[in-house]
Amino acid sequence: MSDVVEKTLTALPSLLSLDSQPGSARLSTNSKLGNLIRGITELTSKHEEEKLIQRELLLIKEQVSSPNTTMMKEIMVRAIYCEMLGYGVSFSYIHAIKLAQQGNVLEKRVGKCKKTLHSYPILSLPVTMDLQSTNLIEVCMALTVVSQMFPKDMIPAILPLVEEKLNHPKEIIRRKAVLALYKFYLIAPNQVQHIHNKFRKALCDKDPGVMSASLHIYLQLIQENPEGYKDLAGSFITILKQVVGGKLPMDFNYHSVPAPWLQIHLLRILSLLGKNDRSTSEIMYEILDESLRRAEMNHNITYAILYECVKCIYTIYPKTDLLEKAAKCIGNFVMSPKINLKYLVLYTPKNKNNT
Amino acid sequence: MIKFVLMVNQQGQTRLSKYYEPVELSRRAALEAVAVRCCLSRSKHQVNILPAGDVFVVLKSADRLLMAAGIIVLEEQLLIMFNLDSVHIILDEMIQNGRIVETNKCRILAPLTAIDKMADG
Numbered sequence: 189m190s191d192v193v194e195k196t197l198t199a200l201p202s203l204l205s206l207d208s209q210p211g212s213a214r215l216s217t218n219s220k221l222g223n224l225i226r227g228i229t230e231l232t233s234k235h236e237e238e239k240l241i242q243r244e245l246l247l248i249k250e251q252v253s254s255p256n257t258t259m260m261k262e263i264m265v266r267a268i269y270c271e272m273l274g275y276g277v278s279f280s281y282i283h284a285i286k287l288a289q290q291g292n293v294l295e296k297r298v299g300k301c302k303k304t305l306h307s308y309p310i311l312s313l314p315v316t317m318d319l320q321s322t323n324l325i326e327v328c329m330a331l332t333v334v335s336q337m338f339p340k341d342m343i344p345a346i347l348p349l350v351e352e353k354l355n356h357p358k359e360i361i362r363r364k365a366v367l368a369l370y371k372f373y374l375i376a377p378n379q380v381q382h383i384h385n386k387f388r389k390a391l392c393d394k395d396p397g398v399m400s401a402s403l404h405i406y407l408q409l410i411q412e413n414p415e416g417y418k419d420l421a422g423s424f425i426t427i428l429k430q431v432v433g434g435k436l437p438m439d440f441n442y443h444s445v446p447a448p449w450l451q452i453h454l455l456r457i458l459s460l461l462g463k464n465d466r467s468t469s470e471i472m473y474e475i476l477d478e479s480l481r482r483a484e485m486n487h488n489i490t491y492a493i494l495y496e497c498v499k500c501i502y503t504i505y506p507k508t509d510l511l512e513k514a515a516k517c518i519g520n521f522v523m524s525p526k527i528n529l530k531y532l533v534l535y536t537p538k539n540k541n542n543t
Numbered sequence: 544m545i546k547f548v549l550m551v552n553q554q555g556q557t558r559l560s561k562y563y564e565p566v567e568l569s570r571r572a573a574l575e576a577v578a579v580r581c582c583l584s585r586s587k588h589q590v591n592i593l594p595a596g597d598v599f600v601v602l603k604s605a606d607r608l609l610m611a612a613g614i615i616v617l618e619e620q621l622l623i624m625f626n627l628d629s630v631h632i633i634l635d636e637m638i639q640n641g642r643i644v645e646t647n648k649c650r651i652l653a654p655l656t657a658i659d660k661m662a663d664g
Contacts, residue, residue, distance in 0.1 A: 221625060221627065222625050225558075225625075228556060261628075265627050265628050268627065268628075268631075269627060271568070272557060272559065272560050273557060273572075274568060274569075274571060274572040276568065324657075325654060325657050325658055325661060328654050329654075332635055332636075332639070335639050335640060336635070336639065336640075360650070360653065360654070363645075367639055367640070367644060370640065371639075371640055374640065397645065397647070397650060400644075401644060404640075404642055404644070439647055439648065439649050439650075440647050442646060447646075448646075449643055449646050
């Protein structure tokens with residue numbers, strides 16, 4: 189898992205550098221946040237940092253009572269930064285909520301961002317209003333916030349709104365609705381019992397994004413009860429075949445590997461389904477062979493896919509030639525000059541049991 | 544499950560932190576200090592994955608941007624910091640509930656560009 193995370197997070201720097209042109213809605217380099225950050229960077233002692241931040245917090249307290257929303261956004265971002273460094277900014281929470289209700293879209297987003305750093309029940313009112321808005325971006329933001337933090341007791345109130353979004357024409361909203369339902373399932377599984385057939389619909393959705401979002405829910409469901417989902421093994425195998433066969437649009441490729449995280453997810457699901465089950469395992473052998481073959485490039489992400497493949501092969505009902513190929517793969521990892529691969533094979537707890 | 548994402552500069556100052564599990568404010572500073580200390584002292588020839596308590600911290604350096612489930616060590620990329628809100632938005636699109644949910648670059652940036660368009664126009 190950790191190598192998967194590693195590969196994922198490698199993608200982030202390039203994304204952020206794409207985003208580096210300052211727009212008019214962005215904070216300029218001369219802004220107060222900029223000065224604050226520069227100030228903190230230059231200081232070397234904790235004591236001085238505390239003094240600077242306390243001064244900044246006093247300043248924020250004064251400015252925060254102003255009704256001007258454009259300033260509010262910058263103040264909120266500074267408050268987020270201070271809080272991240274560990275200083276209490278609880279006085280700003282109520283203003284964050286106000287900002288989330290009024291103000292234009294970006295300001296709302298910043299207000300919500302601030303609040304998602306803490307769980308706050310009052311949040312549910314602006315979120316409910318935004319979910320019903322006709323503005324797509326507001327709906328997206330509301331759904332994102334819902335899937336990050338939402339009080340358990342407010343779920344019944346908001347569940348019908350989220351369910352309705354599952355049928356929205358825009359794929360991004362369907363996808364976020366699925367993720368919100370995933371969160372609800374994690375915190376209150378009994379409340380979403382009645383909509384399992386909607387998850388199936390999401391799995392068969394023609395958009396790959398929505399489908400891969402539903403896989404998160406399925407992974408969780410299958411971990412708890414593999415027997416109940418054996419009938420879906422065929423669908424998962426078909427999906428994996430399509431992904432490996434390059435049927436997805438080009439922008440799902442990462443370093444010329446088609447949707448690697450999706451492949452990894454599917455491999456994990458398949459290993460859970462095939463465990464101790466000969467008949468289900470037998471239908472998987474072909475696709476596992478194919479995945480092993482395709483993931484032969486020497487790139488970090490293909491190592492992650494190979495790792496998952498190998499884990500799957502070892503977990504399900506064994507087949508000799510697949511086991512041989514998997515063993516060869518492990519051998520390659522161990523002999524490889526890359527230390528991470530050696531570590532992965534030798535020290536991760538799962539492999540300790542297998543080798 | 545990803546428990547947290549940290550971006551840290553070479554001096555060990557936290558630039559951005561995002562937690563996917565509830566962690567008290569007071570504990571966060573201690574957690575970050577421990578994680579950062581381990582990561583900054585790693586050399587290139589050591590493994591990137593390290594156990595720290597009950598959590599595996601994976602770090603990745605790419606042009607001195609160290610990232611993990613995890614830590615990022617930034618070179619002085621203040622441009623990222625000046626757009627802290629955008630960074631949060633991007634991270635939210637990529638990782639939710641501690642799981643990686645979207646890795647398609649266009650889709651991750653779509654809401655952000657839409658928000659910018661609305662804010663400008």
